[in-house]
Amino acid sequence: MDFDYFTQLFLGGLTRGSIYALIALGYTMVYGIIQLINFAHGEIYMIGAFTGLIVSSVLTMMGMPALGVVVMAAMAAVIYSSAYGYTMEKIAYKPLRNAPRLSALISAIGMSLFLQNYVLLAQTSDFLPFPSLIPDFEFWEPYAHMITSPELVILITTFVVMVLLTVLIKFTKIGKAMRATSQDQVMAALLGINVDRIISFTFVVGSATAAIGGILIASHIGQINFYMGFIAGIKAFVAAVLGGIGSIPGAVLGSFVLGWTESFFTGYISSDYEDVFAFIILVVILIFRPAGILGKSETQKV
Amino acid sequence: MTVNNEIKKSFLASVWFMFLTFPIMVIKVNTVSNTVEWRWMNMVGVGVGAFFLSMLWRYLLVKKEMGGKKEKTDKPGLVQRVLGERKFAVPALVVLGIFTLVFPHLFSMYQTNIMISALIYVMLGLGLNIVVGLAGLLDLGYVAFFAVGAYSYALLNLHYGLTFWIALPLGGLLAGCFGLILGYPVLRLRGDYLAIVTLGFGEIIRLVLENWNEFSYGPSGIANIPKPPLFGLDLSLNQKTIYLFYILVALVIFTIFVINRLQDSRIGRAWIALKDDEIACQAMGIDKAKTKLRAFALGATWAGMGGVIFAAKTTFINPASFTIWESVIILCTVVLGGMGSIVGVISGALLLILLPEYLRDFGEFRMITFGTVLVLMMVFRPGGIVENVRKTYTFKR
Numbered sequence: 001m002d003f004d005y006f007t008q009l010f011l012g013g014l015t016r017g018s019i020y021a022l023i024a025l026g027y028t029m030v031y032g033i034i035q036l037i038n039f040a041h042g043e044i045y046m047i048g049a050f051t052g053l054i055v056s057s058v059l060t061m062m063g064m065p066a067l068g069v070v071v072m073a074a075m076a077a078v079i080y081s082s083a084y085g086y087t088m089e090k091i092a093y094k095p096l097r098n099a100p101r102l103s104a105l106i107s108a109i110g111m112s113l114f115l116q117n118y119v120l121l122a123q124t125s126d127f128l129p130f131p132s133l134i135p136d137f138e139f140w141e142p143y144a145h146m147i148t149s150p151e152l153v154i155l156i157t158t159f160v161v162m163v164l165l166t167v168l169i170k171f172t173k174i175g176k177a178m179r180a181t182s183q184d185q186v187m188a189a190l191l192g193i194n195v196d197r198i199i200s201f202t203f204v205v206g207s208a209t210a211a212i213g214g215i216l217i218a219s220h221i222g223q224i225n226f227y228m229g230f231i232a233g234i235k236a237f238v239a240a241v242l243g244g245i246g247s248i249p250g251a252v253l254g255s256f257v258l259g260w261t262e263s264f265f266t267g268y269i270s271s272d273y274e275d276v277f278a279f280i281i282l283v284v285i286l287i288f289r290p291a292g293i294l295g296k297s298e299t300q301k302v
Numbered sequence: 303m304t305v306n307n308e309i310k311k312s313f314l315a316s317v318w319f320m321f322l323t324f325p326i327m328v329i330k331v332n333t334v335s336n337t338v339e340w341r342w343m344n345m346v347g348v349g350v351g352a353f354f355l356s357m358l359w360r361y362l363l364v365k366k367e368m369g370g371k372k373e374k375t376d377k378p379g380l381v382q383r384v385l386g387e388r389k390f391a392v393p394a395l396v397v398l399g400i401f402t403l404v405f406p407h408l409f410s411m412y413q414t415n416i417m418i419s420a421l422i423y424v425m426l427g428l429g430l431n432i433v434v435g436l437a438g439l440l441d442l443g444y445v446a447f448f449a450v451g452a453y454s455y456a457l458l459n460l461h462y463g464l465t466f467w468i469a470l471p472l473g474g475l476l477a478g479c480f481g482l483i484l485g486y487p488v489l490r491l492r493g494d495y496l497a498i499v500t501l502g503f504g505e506i507i508r509l510v511l512e513n514w515n516e517f518s519y520g521p522s523g524i525a526n527i528p529k530p531p532l533f534g535l536d537l538s539l540n541q542k543t544i545y546l547f548y549i550l551v552a553l554v555i556f557t558i559f560v561i562n563r564l565q566d567s568r569i570g571r572a573w574i575a576l577k578d579d580e581i582a583c584q585a586m587g588i589d590k591a592k593t594k595l596r597a598f599a600l601g602a603t604w605a606g607m608g609g610v611i612f613a614a615k616t617t618f619i620n621p622a623s624f625t626i627w628e629s630v631i632i633l634c635t636v637v638l639g640g641m642g643s644i645v646g647v648i649s650g651a652l653l654l655i656l657l658p659e660y661l662r663d664f665g666e667f668r669m670i671t672f673g674t675v676l677v678l679m680m681v682f683r684p685g686g687i688v689e690n691v692r693k694t695y696t697f698k699r
Binding site for chain 1: 637672675
């Protein structure tokens with residue numbers, strides 16, 4: 001048990017956790033507002049990564065400087081993912097707002113299947129190499145053996161996104177409207193909140209954070225394919241449940257816990273069953289503390 | 303004025319979708335040779351398609367809303383009325399029965415094999431129908447129980463030489479036990495968690511089968527699984543296939559019988575009631591967890607038996623046959639056919655499995671069509687093709 005290895009695993013888990021957090025935020029926000037598990041959320045993340053790859057390749061070929069490429073690709077990914085999230089809500093979820101929960105869930109699965117195969121047919125089923133958009137910083141050289149600069153960028157970006165999101169929800173008018181809508185849609189509508197718009201807005205914000213996650217992880221791992229959203233989406237969902245679904249700090253905490261457990265598990269025990277482990281945590285959490293670490297347990301009233 | 307308005311709306315939708323699909327449909331980057339392919343024709347296609355589809359979409363939505371406002375009649379649909387009438391039902395069943403009996407002799411081996419796979423899906427669909435259609439529990443890991451059944455036959459045969467007829471109930475039983483073990487902790491929770499946990503369970507089973515080489519022979523799978531024997535007679539491959547077909551037909555009939563009886567039993571009514579209103583149901587003295595667990599375990603048992611037959615049919619199994627998408631296809635058959643309706647599920651399964659077999663060229667669009675079907679069915683016709691109409695009892699003075 002030497003200490004350097006431990007630190008490495010710890011920081012690796014931290015990076016992993018921040019990526020999960022970026023995706024889990026979207027899950028938790030959507031769940032908080034309309035109590036729907038948005039199955040297609042992982043696909044939004046995948047579309048963000050694909051858009052980022054396409055835009056950055058085209059711009060690089062046109063001869064744009066590296067910094068410009070990063071900014072443009074990230075912007076395009078965020079815009080397109082948000083647009084997809086918005087459209088998805090309008091088509092697959094809005095007509096089902098008053099339908100039984102099961103219907104909306106099945107519709108979400110259909111949407112996820114559709115988006116995956118849409119990218120598969122329009123693009124390719126192969127793994128595409130993703131250029132590493134984040135350069136190695138010179139000033140970070142002395143610490144690079146512990147945590148590489150791309151990982152540092154991931155951590156900082158996640159932190160910034162989280163602070164922005166907290167500010168948005170706690171201190172702005174639209175954030176207040178979001179909280180009101182999640183508590184009671186009818187009452188919120190009576191008080192003059194445009195509930196439809198708030199729900200759309202939630203989808204847009206959630207998709208945007210997922211897109212940021214998509215770009216970051218793709219340039220960190222170095223390859224993408226149409227299937228990447230599925231397992232990432234499931235794990236982010238596990239993280240959201242772990243922290244208590246519907247709670248934003250819970251999603252972040254849950255993501256870090258999941259990131260660390262996975263990192264230590266694969267580092268010290270075995271990497272064969274890496275994905276199994278996330279599911280086992282999920283089942284155990286649901287048995288002993290269904291509301292999650294930070295979630296409030298709901299008592300059902302008649 | 304309204305026509306203009308509609309055209310304007312559709313035009314906006316078309317522009318929006320052209321924007322939306324621009325990077326993914328139009329640009330294709332070849333990262334190896336660093337070239338970009340611009341496929342402008344796709345954009346035109348999307349634009350025109352979105353224009354007309356958005357019109358159709360809005361028309362259907364309006365129509366659906368109008369339909370919802372009408373007095374909801376409890377009259378059964380056409381199919382159920384026809385089946386309810388003895389005059390039509392008996393001859394129809396006789397014709398269907400004769401057709402099934404002569405099917406393997408009329409058509410080629412290839413057709414019979416396709417029919418066998420379709421019938422396996424009918425069985426799986428009917429099993430999942432207990433869980434999703436009757437009890438209203440969304441099970442996304444149904445294929446895990448299917449895998450348990452298939453592997454229990456393959457392994458028991460490999461190690462202990464057990465035959466098909468012993469493995470069939472045993473496989474069902476084992477899968478049912480797995481259902482109990484998994485269901486017990488999870489069923490106390492709210493419905494949507496169940497979907498995720500079962501999904502996770504499906505993946506766990508697949509990953510374990512793939513990684514645990516000593517137990518399941520890993521990704522290379524198990525080969526040479528025998529087909530069912532008939533009193534020790536030496537059958538040719540063709541005869542074996544025909545025999546398997548008849549076994550399957552018998553099992554499907556058995557399944558229909560069981561589910562039909564269950565629906566009207568105390569348990570079945572409890573399931574349906576639980577799907578509608580859990581609180582009212584508990585107030586009436588129904589044990590929520592136990593009732594759900596029964597549905598879950600029973601569904602799993604059917605998947606297990608389906609798995610045993612699947613192993614006997616293909617004579618080779620490996621973990622690749624048991625991916626999450628298999629569960630989604632089975633779910634699709636139930637949703638498309640009509641949740642809770644036996645006739646619906648059967649027609650849904652036959653439609654979804656046979657159509658892609660005969661439209662091979664269309665193969666790559668299969669999954670995208672499934673996705674679209676799921677969304678469209680939920681939005682426009684949540685009851686499925688053959689909508690299930692509950693029994694109504696009229697009070698006679």
